[in-house]
Amino acid sequence: xxxxxCSRGHxxxxxxxxxxxxxxxxxxxxxxxxxxxxxxxxxxxxLGHGGFGRTYLxxxxxxFNEACVLKEFAPQVQGTFSLQKAEELFEREAGILxxxxxxxxxxxxxxFRATLGDRSYLFLVQDYIAGDTYRQSLLQRLKQGKTFTExxxxxxxxxxxxxxxxxxxxxVIHRDISPDNLxxxxxxxxxxxxxxxxxxxxxxxxxxxxxAPGVASPVTRLGKVGYAPKEQMQQGVVSxxxxxYALAVTALVLLTGQEPSELxxxxxxxxxxxxxxxxxxxxxxxxxAEQPGNRYPSAQEVLQALHNIDSPQGxxxxxxxxxxxxxxxxxxxxxxxxxxxxxSEKSRWAxxxxxxxxxxxxxxxxxxxxxxxxxxxxxxLLNRTPVVASDVTxxxxxxxxxxxxxxxxxxxxxxxxxxxxxxxxxxxxxxxxNRPEDQQWQRAWNDIADEWLTLLEKNISPEARQKLGSYxxxxxxxxxxxxxxxxxxxxxxxxxxDAKFFHLFPQEQGKDFVEQPIGQxxxxxxxxxVKNLQDGKTLERVQFSQGTFSKQVNGTxxxxxxxxxxxNLSQGQIxxxxxxxxxxxxxxxxxxxxxxxxxxxxxEDAPATTWTGALPQSGYYEIVVVAHADALIQYQLNLAVxxxxxxxxxxxxxxxxxxxx
Numbered sequence: 001x002x003x004x005x006c007s008r009g010h011x012x013x014x015x016x017x018x019x020x021x022x023x024x025x026x027x028x029x030x031x032x033x034x035x036x037x038x039x040x041x042x043x044x045x046x047l048g049h050g051g052f053g054r055t056y057l058x059x060x061x062x063x064f065n066e067a068c069v070l071k072e073f074a075p076q077v078q079g080t081f082s083l084q085k086a087e088e089l090f091e092r093e094a095g096i097l098x099x100x101x102x103x104x105x106x107x108x109x110x111x112f113r114a115t116l117g118d119r120s121y122l123f124l125v126q127d128y129i130a131g132d133t134y135r136q137s138l139l140q141r142l143k144q145g146k147t148f149t150e151x152x153x154x155x156x157x158x159x160x161x162x163x164x165x166x167x168x169x170x171x172v173i174h175r176d177i178s179p180d181n182l183x184x185x186x187x188x189x190x191x192x193x194x195x196x197x198x199x200x201x202x203x204x205x206x207x208x209x210x211x212a213p214g215v216a217s218p219v220t221r222l223g224k225v226g227y228a229p230k231e232q233m234q235q236g237v238v239s240x241x242x243x244x245y246a247l248a249v250t251a252l253v254l255l256t257g258q259e260p261s262e263l264x265x266x267x268x269x270x271x272x273x274x275x276x277x278x279x280x281x282x283x284x285x286x287x288x289a290e291q292p293g294n295r296y297p298s299a300q301e302v303l304q305a306l307h308n309i310d311s312p313q314g315x316x317x318x319x320x321x322x323x324x325x326x327x328x329x330x331x332x333x334x335x336x337x338x339x340x341x342x343x344s345e346k347s348r349w350a351x352x353x354x355x356x357x358x359x360x361x362x363x364x365x366x367x368x369x370x371x372x373x374x375x376x377x378x379x380x381l382l383n384r385t386p387v388v389a390s391d392v393t394x395x396x397x398x399x400x401x402x403x404x405x406x407x408x409x410x411x412x413x414x415x416x417x418x419x420x421x422x423x424x425x426x427x428x429x430x431x432x433x434n435r436p437e438d439q440q441w442q443r444a445w446n447d448i449a450d451e452w453l454t455l456l457e458k459n460i461s462p463e464a465r466q467k468l469g470s471y472x473x474x475x476x477x478x479x480x481x482x483x484x485x486x487x488x489x490x491x492x493x494x495x496x497x498d499a500k501f502f503h504l505f506p507q508e509q510g511k512d513f514v515e516q517p518i519g520q521x522x523x524x525x526x527x528x529x530v531k532n533l534q535d536g537k538t539l540e541r542v543q544f545s546q547g548t549f550s551k552q553v554n555g556t557x558x559x560x561x562x563x564x565x566x567x568n569l570s571q572g573q574i575x576x577x578x579x580x581x582x583x584x585x586x587x588x589x590x591x592x593x594x595x596x597x598x599x600x601x602x603x604e605d606a607p608a609t610t611w612t613g614a615l616p617q618s619g620y621y622e623i624v625v626v627a628h629a630d631a632l633i634q635y636q637l638n639l640a641v642x643x644x645x646x647x648x649x650x651x652x653x654x655x656x657x658x659x660x661x
Contacts, residue, residue, distance in 0.1 A: 031056060031072070037114045037123065041070060057128065063582045064634035067128035068109065072121055087122055094124050097196055100172065104163045104185075104192050129194065130631065131186040135179035138254055148254040150276060151444060154423075156182075156254075157306055160191045160247070164299035168240040172196070175238055177246035178227045179253055187503065187559045187630040226260025231292060241292040244302060248287035264288075279309030398446055401453055406462060411469030414517040416449040423448070456521070459504060461531070464524040471523035479530045486533055487566050487620035491591055491601070496538060496562045497526040499587075499626035503560030533564065542567040542623075542639060550640040555625070557586075557633050562626030565637065571618045573641045579609040579625065581635035587628045593619025 031054070035043045040062050047055040047069070054072045059065040073087065091111060098108040109125040132140075134156075141147055148156075160182070167174065174181075174196055181195040229245040231237045252263050256274060263274070276284070283305050289295045296302045402412055421428045427441060456465055467475075480490040501522045502509050513519045532538045542551050542565050555563055569575065579588050590603040590611055603611055607628070615621070627633050 031116070031121075035116075036061070037070070037121075038112045041068070041123075041125070043070070060125075066582055066634075067130075067631060069106070069126050069128050071124040071126070073124065097172070100167060100170070102163060102166050104159075104190055105167070106192065106194055128631070129183045129185055129192045131183045131189075131192070133180055134182045134184065134191070134250070134254060137184060138179055138257060142257045147257045149447070150255065150280060151423075151447060153251045153255060154280070154306065156191055156251070157247075157302070160193070161299040161303040161306075163191075163193055164240070164243055164247070165303070167193075168243070168299060173238045173240065174243050174246075175228070175232070176224065177243055177250055178224050179250055180224075182250070185630060188506070226264070229292070230290065237292075239292055240298055241295040244287045244295055244299065248284045251284065277309070280306075283309075398449055398453075401450070405453060405457055406466040407453065407456060408466075408469040411517065411520060412449060412452065414469075415452055415520075416445060418517050419448050419452070420445050455504070459500070460521070460524045461528050463531075464527040467527070468520050468524055469517075471520055471527070475523060476526070479526060482530055483533055486539060487622075488533060488539065488564055489591055489595075489622060491589070491595075492564045492622045492624045493526065493529055493533065495589055495605070495624045495626055496529045496532075496564065497522060499562045500525050500529075500560040503627075538562065539564050539566070541565075544641070549642060550638065553637040553639075555635055555637065557625065557627045557635070559627050559630050559632075562624060565623040565625075566620045567623070567639065568620050569615050569618070569641060571615055573615045575611070575613065575615055575621075576638075576640040577603075577611040577623065578638040579635060580638070581609065581633055582629065585627065585629040585631075585633045586635060587626050589622075589624040591622040591624070592617050593621065 031037070031043050031046075033043055033045060037043065037058075040060060041058045042061060042065075044057045044059060044067075047057050056070040056072070058068055058070045060068050094108065094111055100108070106127040106129055109127070111122065111124055114121045114123065138148065164174070174193060176195060177193075181193065183192045183194055184190075185192050224246075225233065227246045227249045229242050232242045249260050249264070252274065253259065255276075256263060283302065286305075287295055287302065296305070402409060424441075424444070456468070460468070476490075479493060483490065483493050504521075505518065508518065514522060529538065538561075540553065540563065542553065544551055553565065557563060577590060579586060584607060586609075587605045587607060588603055588609065589601060589605060591601050592599060592615070594617060595601060599616055602613065623637070623639075625635065625637065
């Protein structure tokens, strides 16, 4: 008989959860690597383990080896009846989590049981989120002597509070918010909330109710010491306010790199030696109130309070009074592009700042017109950005980076201004001068410009970057002609462009952005997509072998990517199209050779994966597959036709809008 030993060497049957001699919890072996569970999930590695069981990274063999997470439910209880009761509680809690539908919460897929040897396992399956936890990111920064900035924490709150508002509105409390349970998703850097404490609570309650006779009942309170408020740790009472408390503690840890015990005075809702803007400090103080009734009643109210201050440096009056505390801008922030929005022409003109050297006050006194006339005598970027003498080193580094990337100075200024005024609307129209009270805003402006340079460097080719700020409608017309030579229409080109653009900027969907500064990025992406089509990186011709009537094509696309397939077909043929891919992971379009107002696309950005019908025209049909998920997608495209023809047929450019917004 297989035995498992406790730390003292006492032998126990494998199904024991506690040592029969000393009562110690027993740790059973992890599921072996490469083991296939339920004929579907291949275990890749263990991610961690806790009181409720182990967590594994696995791949779903039924979904093209898509990565997923398996959470083993193994409460430390003894006996079949006790385990059955625990599993019933677990299934009920998992059912609640399964119904949560939010893009920043991993999707809970299913529960399944697996028998290994003489043991039965219960697993919960959820989506795998690629990215670093905020704890991992903090540790990386601490190695460089850096922490998160107040600007970044504002952005974290902006992106996470709506998630908390959602789960609280459906009666779910997370119970375990901390830097370990927040992941900055690699694809868009949005925070994803993981590891809901409700599942752990069930394991804890099961242990307290069904422990072996003679064994001390374990504590059932759930939460990380220092992060969870007193009422949660001592009484087991949770509410939306307990999640808000934990979020505030998380913010302080990220800002300082210190643990809660180092930051919070015993018995007080305050912290030591941390300089924050007055407005944000007041928000954190209320979130950390000892009594739940003194905290904000909801995540939405915290978000509203955040919008009412001039983050990152204080309340509405702080800038004008000069009573501000600049944040510690030690490190580059996460990509904050989700806050970008258009600004008015008046605001764009007002945001243009001038050279911040000694001659500036005199020029302003003489007149803005004369100052503007002298602007081209100064360095291309310095004459338009809010710089002060104390920050010349940082500004020079920013200018050097801009030049090395070949990005137009005025374009970067316009793009940064747009983001700056969106993040800090109370600063709209303000001209930054060479005075101490403006230094904090100049650093914030520089941080935003640096974020944009990072994004453009990662996502736009050097050739396309050089034209940013100068793309016009003439370029879009030229691209249409270029892809027409490949028997590809402009709608297919723009599908590829939209896929990447909206992956980077999902908040821009439905907006008229083409003539805005951010629209230049859309056009730079389009320029790169034209080159990709010409090089065959995203274009494939589907040809049927002699005597065959079907074709199978396999492909892989990453988030924001897509591929175009062309097939020369004849009017009247019956086409059967099928795309096999993970559910809701792709969008597919099927365009005829010459669409008209009475002959639109046969499929357009459709989640459907099957189409069958008689073809209305002869020519090159285009099939566009784009990713609609945050993970690598493997797919299989199947085409079948009758009366296959291989004779080339000339195709013209389909009529299409300049951009599908």
